[in-house]
Amino acid sequence: MTANDSAHSRGAVAVIGMAGRFPGSSTVEGFWHNLVAGTESLTALDDRRSSRQPEYRPAYGLLTDAAAFDAEYFGYSPQEALITDPQQRQTLECAHEALERAGHGASPRRPTTGVFVGGSHTRYGERVRARLDEMPFIDAWQVAHGNDADFLSSRVAYKLGLTGPAVTVLSACSTSLVAVHLAVRSLLDGECAMALAGGASVLPEAPSTPYVPGGVIAPDGHCRPFDAAAAGTVGAGAVGLVVLRPLADALAAGDHVHAVILGSAVNNDGRDKLGFTAPSVPGQAAAVRAAHRAAGVTADEVGYVEAHGTATPLGDPVEVAALTAAFRESTELRGYCRIGSVKGNLGHADAAAGVVGLIKTVLAVEHGVLPASLHFDEPNPDIDFESTPFRVNATTVPWRTPDGRPRVAGVNSLGLGGTNAHVVVAQAPAGTGTSSGRPHQLLLVSGRTPAAADRAASRLATHFEDHPATDLADAAWTLRTGRTHHTHRRFAVAGTAAEAAAALRAGGPAGGQVERTEPVPVFLFAGQGGQRTGMARDLYEHEPVFRRHLDEICELAADPLGLDLRAVLFPDGERGCGPASQHMNSIAVGQPAVFAVQYAQARLLMSWGVRPAAVAGHSLGAYAAACLAGVFALPDAVHLVVERGRLLGSLPAGAMAAVSLPEEAVTRSLPAGLSVGAVNGPGQCTVSGPAALVADYVRAQRDRAVQARMLRIATAGHSPLVEPVLARFADFLAGTAREEARLPMISDTTGEWADPGALRSVEYWVRHLRRPVRFGQVLGTLSARPGTALVDIGPGRTLSTLARQHPDYHDGQLVVHTSPHPAEATSGLATLLGAVGRLWSHGAHVDLGAPQGDERRRRVPLPTYPFERTRFLVPAVTSERPDRAPRPLGSWIDPPRVPEASGDRAEAAGGTGGPGTGAERDGTGAERDVLEAVLGAFGKALGIPDVAGHDGFLDLGGDSLVATRLAAWATAEFQVSVSAADILKAATAASLARLIQDRTETADTLTSLWGAGAPDGSTR
Known part of the structure; x- marks a missing residue:
């Protein structure tokens, strides 16, 4: 069986995401760059050299x-x-990054995920x-x-909301590769659908290692x-995590598969060795052979082995x-398989060593390049390479395989104490192609802060600049469905990676901070x-939902119109005033x-999760609004609009x-x-009547320096000229089914919310045809409803312009148009996607998985969240430490947390009666003393130097455990009963101070009342 057959017929597991921290790089990309460049990422610790051991150069x-x-970001105080x-901490950040790199950062869409990680003994807890x-x-505790x-492992599962098995693995140097093996088994046994696996070895400072x-x-x-010349190893810190998923599931879901784990094995040497710390040939060989059997490969298929390779004698x-013993079970070939060790590049990362080697190997398999194993000049004389299948890969070389067979590698990791792990990694099968996608992408x-959002945009722009061949549709899909969407939002609409980079560099449309309540869309339909x-x-051409609804309307209208609307909407090769334009x-x-x-555009938006809470129309637009609201069924609405147009077209020439x-x-x-045909605002009216009179009126107003222009409407709507057809229109309406509206609708005849029953009457729609449109009042009615987002449904953007010109419009009012102006040479799709982006950036609900239409997309690796880091480090205790007096925790945080600037925050922090402090209630000294004590306790409990009275306890990183500590402090400090529930319910320092003050005053009153005793000296 070949490796490729095995990938499909056996339980193969895909590596779909990776993240890590490495010496010389904080990203997998930087790590790979250093490997290919042959960079040694060790740091010489010259300040630790000793004259007593001049031969020792610590690194x-x-x-x-x-x-x-x-x-x-992770909710820690x-x-x-x-x-x-x-x-x-570093493991948690890398876990988040790995999931985002896999395109599964959004928890509601993420498969059930397990966590299998291990770490080194760091002694940081001893410092604390x-x-x-x-x-x-x-x-x-x-x-x-x-x-x-x-x-x-449970910390990662808790903070990231992962509900599969969470297992911490400890097997010394083989920890992280054992964790990968356990994750593979858990996936194949069905305990989880996806898994994070790997390990960490993180010391905040270089250790003092005795030589x-x-x-x-x-x-x-x-x-x-x-x-x-090998004489020992060099220590290193690292974090490495991989995201794993059964290969079949990964391919079906469109995951990016870096490589495939065909099989793995773990065992222990037992007692078959010289001592507990000694390695064993039989035990290690047995683990390799078991992994080959699990993978279904023979040794001659393996072209590279990433060895444990610590350089110890x-x-x-x-x-x-x-x-060699393991390979000889199935091959007698010599020198065909390259071998190397990443420890020559960056040292021995202890518990993380195995996964670091795995990540290197996955990248080598994926890119077809074998990085050099550094510092190899002459072979160790105790290794007879000539008789083995191996040769050291001393230089970076392309990885070529005979007959184009898949690249296959092994990763070996050996733990002190004898726990051995081996993993077989193979080249991923070719992925299925995706369609070219729409010509523009959203x-x-x-980010959680404006700066983080800007950095995220900048990093994405850099990625597109560095990878101009990125499939933008895949990138858009990954960003929409594979990321958590935070408070501060940015978006761009582009057709190519270069356009995307330019738009993101330019700042792009920004929505600012999302409000806690989602803006409610109201669909507006122009006439x-x-x-x-x-x-x-x-x-x-590009949106199947739009096409389906438009086709349906065109087919419904074909008989009464006597033509196919599609031939008018989309004429082949017509320019200027051809037949289609005349129609x-x-x-x-x-x-x-x-x-x-x-109607088709509204249905497309609704399929993307943008659903209106109410509708309104302007003249003809009222029919699309009413149809969407359910007053008219679509076939009846189409016939009604056709008849309305036919009747108005039969009238003498008119204009507006x-x-x-x-x-x-x-x-x-x-x-x-x-007559006045429409009042669109306090200074915006439409005049209607015979064409010649309207033209004369426009010229007269222009002569008076009044802005006036003819509209592209060949009838005098909402004027006395329509009265001859009102009876026929009423007769047609009487034969049309009308239902009670399912959505609230504002009448453009009255400007007020329409009575659902009135919308069913013939009289309403007859009056609607004759009376003036009062859309300015519609906008006024909507302005009285806070939190609405006005969505101008095309063509054109007349209504959004009117909304912005209305005196009740303000900067906080969200108004979007979904179609370009007729004079704009702008894509309608780009405009519509921009409207969706603006809605999303302001917090409106959008189904981010829906705008892909019927296309099948793939997830692609993209930049991850730009963490905003602060240095938190408890210093080690030294003999020079002069005293044990408490010191501000801010001195151990660099830079210290700076509260957001606000006009009242400084006052509130100082307890001087700023808004929200509670001191404004009566300003008594006792109350200020309580508040100051509570503010101080909050600061000490949370490690924040300045806490304002109105700061939320949970927002600052508080939890039930901290609340319990604060409750115990408050009870002892003020001699009143305070519980953890009181702390959580009070929510802020100011509220807690008020609660304590109230209980103190109540206790004082009772003491005074009962302490006086009865007249006879007894107590009551």
């Missing part, structure tokens, strides 16, 4: 900013972050325990939560796997001997006037065409004009024969 693989952490082991007297409100290895000549530490500060020869980024041939063509400009055809586009004057001024200036 370590340092992590940059190992003590830094985005506490607020500064104090909780401070006492939590940096190893656990040594300073407990300097940290009020902290006890050993809380320190254990933040530092003990038991909680490493023992002949021991395991390299004297020269370099790790030289398999080399004759005993370890490397034993490992090569064990690998790209979404967000005739914005129609043109070609409108919505790209929606018809479009006629009211008999133009009105059904506008209705068709509006927009005039920028108040209604009273227009009424006074109108000559006989003209």
Whole structure:
């Protein structure tokens, strides 16, 4: 059986995401770049050299900013972050990044996910325990939560909402690869559908490692796997996590598959070795053979082995001997399989070593490149490479396989004490292609702060610049469905990666901070006037939902119209005033065409989760609104609009004009024969009547410097000229079914909310045809309903313009248009996606999985959330420590948390009676004293130097455990009963201070009452 067959017929598991922290890089991409470049990422610790051991040059693989952490992102208070082991913090951040890299960062859509991770013993908890007297409100129980290895996996599961098995693995140096094996088994056994696996070894500072000549530490500060000069290893810090999923599921879901784990095995040497710490050839060989059997491969299929390779005098020869014994079970070939060790690049990462080697191997398999194993000049004389299947990969080379077979590799990891792990990794099968997608894509980024949102946009722009061939549709899909969407939002609409980068660099449309309540969409439908041939063509071509609804309307209208509206909307090759344009400009055809586009566009938006809470229309637009509200069934609405257009088209030539004057001024200036057809705002009216009279009126107003223009409407709607057809229109209406509206609708005849029963009457719609449109009043009615988002449903953007010109409009009012202006050379699809982006960026509900239509998309690796880190580090206790007096926790946080600036925050923090402090109630000294004490206690319990009275306890990172500590303090401090529930219910320091003050006053009153005693000296 070949590796490729095995990937499909056996229980193969896909690696779909990776993240890590490595010496020399904080990303997987940077790690790979350093490997390919042959960069040694060890740091010489020259300041630790000793004259007593001049031959020893200490070095370590340092992590940059190992003590830094985005506490607020994960809901930690500064104090909780401070006492939590940096190893656990870094693991948590990497877990979040790995899931986002896999395209599964959004928890509601994420499959059931397990966590299998392990870590090293860091001793950070010992630092914290040594300073407990300097940290009020902290006890050993809380320190254990933040530092003990038991909680490493469950912390990730809790903070990220992962509900599969959460298992912490500890097997010394093989920990992280054993964790991968256990995750694979859990996936294949069905315990979870996806898994995070790996490990960490994070020290906030380089350790002081004692050097023992002949021991395991390299004297020269370099790790030289398999080399004759190898004399020991060099320590390093690292975090590595992979996201795993059964291959079949990953392919079906469109996940990006970096590589495939074909099989794995774990065992222990038992007693078959010289001592507990000694390696064993039989045990290691048995683990490799078991992994090959599980993977269904033979040794001659394996082209590379990432060895444990610590460069110790005993370890490397034993490992090569064990690998040779395992390979000889199925091949006698020599020197065909390359071998290497990442420890030459960055040192031995202890519990994380195995997964670091796995990530290197996955990348090598994926990219077809074998990075050099550094510091190999001459083979270790104790290793007879000539008789083995192996040769050291001393230089970076392309990885070529015979006959184009899949690349297959092994990863070996050996734990002190004898727990061995081996994983077989293979090249991913070719993925199925995806369609080209729509020509424009909606790209979404967000952050918990404005700065984070801006950084997320910048990082995404850089990614598109560095990867111009990125499939933008796949990227858009990944961003929409594979990310958590935070408070501060940015979006861009683009057709190519270059356009996306430029839009994101330019800042793009931004929605600012999302309010706690979602804006409620109200759909507004314009009347005739914005129609043109070609409108919505790209929606018809690229959006199946739009096309389906438009086709339905065109087929319903074909018989009564005597033509196919699609031939008018989308004429082939017509320019200028051809037959289609002439039809479009006629009211008999133009009105059904506008209705068709509006209705189909509204249905498309609704399929994307943008659902109106209410509707309103302007003249003809009222029919699309009423149809959407359920007053008319679609077939009846189409026939009604066609008949309305036919009747209006049968009238003598008429016209309408927009005039920028108040209604009273227009009424006074109108000559006989003209009337007000619409009042769109305090200074926006439409005049209607015979075409010649309207034209004369427009010229007269222009002569008076009044803005006036003719509209593209060939009838005098809402004027006396329509009266001859009212009876026939009523007869047609009487034969049309009308139902009670299912959505609230504002009448453009009255400007008020329409009575659902009235909308069913013939009289309502007859009056609607004759009376003036009062859309200005519609906008006024909507302005009285806070939190609405006005959505102008095309064609054109007349109603959104009117909304912004209305005197009740303000900057906080969200108004979007879904179609370009007729004069704009802008894509209708891009405009519509921009409208959806604006709605999303302001917090409106959008079904982010829906706008993909019928396309099948793939997730692609994209930049992850830009954490805003602060350094949290409890300093080690030294003999120079002068005293044990408590000190501000802010001195251990760099930079200290700075509260958001506000006009009253400084006052509130100082307890001087600012808003929300509670001191404004009566300003008594006792009350201010209580508040100041509570503010101080909040600050100490949460590790925040300045707490304002109105700051939310939970918002600052408080939880039930901290509340319990605060309750005990308050009870002892003020001699009144305060519970943890009181703390959580009070929510702020000011509220808690008021509660304590009230209970203190009540207790004082009772003491006074009962303490006086009865007249006879007894107590009552």
